[in-house]
């Protein structure tokens with residue numbers, strides 16, 4: 736797996752960590768500390784989504800998720816050239 740694909744995995748993992756923290760805080764929202772955690776998780780989710788969408792395809796250099804008709808942040812193929820994300824170590 737190349738450095739670029741590892742970078743994509745890190746970006747996705749950060750998004751899921753923020754989503755999990757937000758969901759946990761929302762489920763247990765009974766104290767001020769958890770509401771602060773929920774707010775931080777929300778900011779983290781937005782930041783992680785923006786960072787994820789800025790990922791550039793290692794094959795074509797264009798934005799991996801963005802097309803003229805929208806964005807799919809969970810796509811496994813480049814929206815421009817169709818290059819598939821490498822998931823296994825090479």
Ligand SMILES: [Zn+2]
Nearest residue numbers: 792795813816
């Ligand atoms: Zn591409």
